[in-house]
Amino acid sequence: xxxxxxxxxxxxxxxxxxxxxxxxxxxxxxxxxxxxxxxxxxxxxxxxxxxxxxxxxxxxxxxxxxxxxxxxxxxxxxxxxxxxxxxxxxxxxxxxxxxxxxxxxxxxxxxxxxxxxxxxxxxxxxxxxxxxxxxxxxxxxxxxxxxxxxxxxxxxxxxxxxxxxxxxxxxxxxxxxxxxxxxxxxxxxxxxxxxxxxxxxxxxxxxxxxxxxxxxxxxxxxxxxxxxxxxxxxxxxxxxxxxxxxxxxxxxxxxxxxxxxxxxxxxxxxxxxxxxxxxxxxxxxxxxxxxxxxxxxxxxxxxxxxxxxxxxxxxxxxx
Amino acid sequence: xxxxxxxxxxxxxxxxxxxxxxxxxxxxxxxxxxxxxxxxxxxxxxxxxxxxxxxxxxxxxxxxxxxxxxxxxxxxxxxxxxxxxxxxxxxxxxxxxxxxxxxxxxxxxxxxxxxxxxxxxxxxxxxxxxxxxxxxxxxxxxxxxxxxxxxxxxxxxxxxxxxxxxxxxxxxxxxxxxxxxxxxxxxxxxxxxxxxxxxxxxxxxxxxxxxxxxxxxxxxxxxxxxxxxxxxxxxxxxxxxxxxxxxxxxxxxxxxxxxxxxxxxxxxxxxxxxxxxxxxxxxxxxxxxxxxxxxxxxxxxxxxxxxxxxxxxxxxxxx
Numbered sequence: 001x002x003x004x005x006x007x008x009x010x011x012x013x014x015x016x017x018x019x020x021x022x023x024x025x026x027x028x029x030x031x032x033x034x035x036x037x038x039x040x041x042x043x044x045x046x047x048x049x050x051x052x053x054x055x056x057x058x059x060x061x062x063x064x065x066x067x068x069x070x071x072x073x074x075x076x077x078x079x080x081x082x083x084x085x086x087x088x089x090x091x092x093x094x095x096x097x098x099x100x101x102x103x104x105x106x107x108x109x110x111x112x113x114x115x116x117x118x119x120x121x122x123x124x125x126x127x128x129x130x131x132x133x134x135x136x137x138x139x140x141x142x143x144x145x146x147x148x149x150x151x152x153x154x155x156x157x158x159x160x161x162x163x164x165x166x167x168x169x170x171x172x173x174x175x176x177x178x179x180x181x182x183x184x185x186x187x188x189x190x191x192x193x194x195x196x197x198x199x200x201x202x203x204x205x206x207x208x209x210x211x212x213x214x215x216x217x218x219x220x221x222x223x224x225x226x227x228x229x230x231x232x233x234x235x236x237x238x239x240x241x242x243x244x245x246x247x248x249x250x251x252x253x254x255x256x257x258x259x260x261x262x263x264x265x266x267x268x269x270x271x272x273x274x275x276x277x278x279x280x281x282x283x284x285x286x287x288x289x290x291x292x293x294x295x296x297x298x299x300x301x302x303x304x305x306x307x308x309x310x311x312x313x314x315x316x317x318x319x
Numbered sequence: 320x321x322x323x324x325x326x327x328x329x330x331x332x333x334x335x336x337x338x339x340x341x342x343x344x345x346x347x348x349x350x351x352x353x354x355x356x357x358x359x360x361x362x363x364x365x366x367x368x369x370x371x372x373x374x375x376x377x378x379x380x381x382x383x384x385x386x387x388x389x390x391x392x393x394x395x396x397x398x399x400x401x402x403x404x405x406x407x408x409x410x411x412x413x414x415x416x417x418x419x420x421x422x423x424x425x426x427x428x429x430x431x432x433x434x435x436x437x438x439x440x441x442x443x444x445x446x447x448x449x450x451x452x453x454x455x456x457x458x459x460x461x462x463x464x465x466x467x468x469x470x471x472x473x474x475x476x477x478x479x480x481x482x483x484x485x486x487x488x489x490x491x492x493x494x495x496x497x498x499x500x501x502x503x504x505x506x507x508x509x510x511x512x513x514x515x516x517x518x519x520x521x522x523x524x525x526x527x528x529x530x531x532x533x534x535x536x537x538x539x540x541x542x543x544x545x546x547x548x549x550x551x552x553x554x555x556x557x558x559x560x561x562x563x564x565x566x567x568x569x570x571x572x573x574x575x576x577x578x579x580x581x582x583x584x585x586x587x588x589x590x591x592x593x594x595x596x597x598x599x600x601x602x603x604x605x606x607x608x609x610x611x612x613x614x615x616x617x618x619x620x621x622x623x624x625x626x627x628x629x630x631x632x633x634x635x636x637x638x
Contacts, residue, residue: 045626046626134627266618266621267617269621272620273634276630277604278600280631281600285597294593295585295589298592301592305365307361308361308450308453308595309358311595315596
């Protein structure tokens with residue numbers, strides 16, 4: 001552990017502004033963990049205007065999200081963009097190491113100084129990933145990223161929440177996984193701005209597209225002014241990636257024109273603040289002493305002396 | 320909607336005590352939703368001693384959890400037990416309807432007056448499923464259930480949390496899904512008290528067992544005094560179910576002898592109280608007005624006038 005005094009946050013942020021990859025990595029480590037300099041980093045990043053287009057990717061394991069992310073990075077680099085990649089695993093309590101395999105597949109970009117790749121897991125920051133991800137986005141914004149790809153694993157509620165932190169949410173599907181229906185069930189269809197049917201060279205891609213159109217016709221969609229487009233890609237060969245880049249740019253333009261960009265960013269900030277506040281309240285609950293303390297109250301609930309609602313009220317009152 | 324005045328909660332609880340299935344169903348509906356009588360129900364259930372053995376089942380889709388649950392119910396009924404089944408889908412924001420397929424498969428027990436079957440999803444109760452499930456367990460306890468099976472879908476963090484609310488947590492695996500490794504990654508191996516390798520008639524069951532033993536030897540386990548047993552079942556034919564019933568009874572005995580039962584129930588109550596309290600705090604955040612209000616604060620964070628930590632502090636201070 002580095003003592004607080006040894007970290008010059010202002011200097012780190014300045015170096016991140018000049019796209020120093022080590023400064024970027026260090027700042028993200030601070031926002032990911034409960035670092036003593038976390039507050040100072042947050043204050044330092046507060047004035048940074050959000051320029052980057054934040055794109056969330058979600059979808060079941062096996063649809064090829066990592067390969068698609070890789071292909072998107074290649075295409076974005078070809079047009080001269082600086083790119084950030086956050087690979088988020090909300091279901092893992094462990095550090096980013098679990099995603100090592102994915103990172104190895106990103107190998108071709110790992111030496112590129114205009115690409116920042118980072119894995120994040122819920123490691124105990126106050127407020128969890130709902131707080132850590134927006135801060136990490138600010139760090140990547142400071143470093144001048146034009147596009148930030150936030151890739152989640154799985155299609156659970158947590159993954160959907162992370163993906164919804166983005167400006168544009170991309171749902172990736174593939175033939176043969178039956179996940180059109182799964183996605184509909186998980187409510188993910190409603191939050192997607194762009195659908196991608198990847199592995200389109202395989203049989204069944206047309207069926208997935210049709211299923212998706214049907215689900216789409218029955219659902220309200222995320223915003224009435226935007227009809228989510230359905231694209232087909234074969235990420236391994238690069239097929240359809242230019243069209244996807246075009247669809248993302250089109251959505252970004254719509255976000256700006258419609259004023260929805262500001263709405264989403266404000267909602268993202270509200271979620272972030274709430275997550276931090278609830279995390280802080282939870283910490284206070286854990287450290288309370290006396291009869292309202294959580295463990296004492298739990299004992300009384302088990303013994304039938306009180307009910308959990310009365311106990312919860314006492315807990316809040318003792319804050 | 321039924322108005323508050325029209326519900327006689329005391330009468331409902333009395334009828335549930337006599338195992339009236341309609342009263343049980345109605346009470347669970349109250350604890351699942353933000354019903355106006357929720358508090359009254361909670362107070363009425365507070366004095367009920369927890370008698371039932373609560374068994375949580377978790378595992379990936381496709382391992383045969385529903386079939387296994389069905390087989391367990393058959394075996395428990397054969398020895399004269401009254402049984403409750405809660406099928407919980409934490410990743411679904413929708414009502415239990417999503418699990419209709421599973422319930423249809425439970426058809427053979429749906430006419431049995433000593434079996435209570437119920438699907439639950441996160442439907443907006445204060446504190447979510449972490450609060451609703453323990454209350455539903457109390458309802459089933461009042462109705463005289465000897466064993467309550469809590470079945471979750473998936474192996475995400477949310478599913479693990481629900482399964483951990485049980486006295487005994489059972490992790491179900493099957494050959495050919497590669498989920499030994501997946502389970503290890505999700506941290507589920509550490510919380511299981513009993514492992515079941517289902518579909519043991521298929522090739523690969525031995526391999527799953529070996530993988531599991533290896534993962535087990537590397538992990539700390541949930542409690543040092545208990546080494547999780549690994550059983551093989553073929554739920555469709557009933558093979559291995561008696562042994563599983565035996566393993567569950569053995570674990571229950573160990574829980575009592577070691578004092579761990581009380582520890583786990585206290586922890587469950589603490590989680591429940593905390594979830595209710597955090598839900599209430601969150602509701603207050605949402606209704607706050609003035610400069611500390613969430614939406615105003617979010618606007619200032621987006622504009623770079625403040626950082627989310629300062630905004631979160633102001634939010635807490637205004638409670």
